[in-house]
Amino acid sequence: MTEFTVGDRVAWVYAYGSYAEQIVLPAANAVPAPDDIPDDVAASLMMQGITAHHFVTEAADIQPGQTTVVHAAAGGLGQKLTQLIKARGGTVIGIVSGAQKADTARQAGADHIVLSTGAAFVEPVLDLTDGEGVHAVFDGGGETTFHASMSVLRRHGLLLYYGAVLGAAPMVNLRELPRSIKISYPVFRDHIPTREALLRHSADLFDLVRNKNLAPGIGHRYPLDAAAKAHRDIESRATTGKLLLLP
Template sequence: MQAIVVEELGGPDQLRIAEQPTPEPGPGQIRVDIAVAGVNFMDTGARRLGAATGDLPFVPGVEGAGRVSALGEGVTEFAVGDRVAWVYAYGSYAQQILLPAADALPVPDDISDEVAASLMMQGITAHHFVTEAADIQPGQITVVHAAAGGLGQKLTQLIKARGGTVIGIVSSERKSETARRSGADYTVVSTADAFVEPVVELTGGEGVDVVFDGGGETTFRASMKVLRRHGLLLYYGAVIGAVPVVNMRELPHSIKVSYPVFRDHIPTREALLRHSAELFDLIRQNVLSPGIGRRYPLKDAAQAHIDIESRATSGKLLLFP
């Protein structure tokens, strides 16, 4: 089978396609023929800094969807031919992957592979942010950074579904249109910390209830300035820029800061099944859109990384083996 292999850490040129042995499932595992894999900004961090496993070489990518092609000993919950999706499993930039059966998610017949793959990382993350980390309530005003990106679009849609108002921060007028189509009430074209004054003005000087910030240290410090008293700054930008170091005395207006961890939302298989079922229902109800941006053949994974790092893309990027 073919896979994208990182042998040395570095730039997108380190993403090289190579032949790999067909993997054989061990006890409790399934082999999946991958139909589509998701591209995430965290994949660029793994390419530059190393995968969470710490191993070199490694196959990047942590989410996807496909069909079961082989079963390991003891697997009873799946059959060959079943459609499944997964999240946080390295090795997804490939034609095949081995997964613990306990980590695979059945995909309903009315949900396409593309939709399932696009929801695994960004959909579950957005669900975590708006239901548990921030628990958005009707009438709350929020700021969503990178509102035209795959995660930003899903955040916007879920915030609106819960009755919140969204001020979307984007880097261009073109992306502003994308954010508005996803439901953003207002958009601010900004780089670095230029959004502070427009957001404060939009809120009549009061500030916002919640900021969803994935922009790194510069935007983190600016985001503190647009929060109202006891507001919440939800930070998830560790892969993008330097992690901010903050003296507690620097926090203005008695604000709260959260660093939501993905695994805390799906600590068990039951939680994964429950939350993904809710996301699939939101897709059926047209409340949530997968927001697919660009599609690439597997061999063009390097170009997908170039594009996502350039911030020129909107929506979810997908790879097709």
């Protein structure tokens, strides 16, 4: 590959060992970072941005007028999902765990905010949709919210479940799925199976930033030697937005 030369700015995904001042990675994993996109914005977009883009364009294919639920709407991925859904003409009911996160989710574009932990969001969501339910739920909450998320979907609605990192995946009896709903476990690599797809989707994200339809939502920046603290802060669920490590 001769696409890059010494001194080029690049952004990347899936490079083990990225917690470092210098790394070696396959050139096929890197994309050119445009001159008008700052380093921190490019870094914040690659994994979460491509993930959110996959969810709303291919896994769910959100259409104008559709209503969605976004769990952890104040988080880095939640904010990007909200903005991309809004850019496609959808309505967002943002779920947040505390009042201090409500403003962050609202600023990202959420139309409605529901304060909830566990399954407490079910009744408010059904009230907001006149009992009909939503077209799609984006659920990274793990087993604690999985079954409740199914219960707020309308007929043929879609549950995008990506909470496996939070514990064992819930067991599902297909015969017990209500209202002919669908469940997807969207895998990141299925959105960028080729280098051409990686370049195309990352370029789309950069365009969304330029057009003011997507903001990086950076919550905090840490020096590289504070990586352990960054992880503790994530686990505390007290953070909002994308967290960055700076070499």
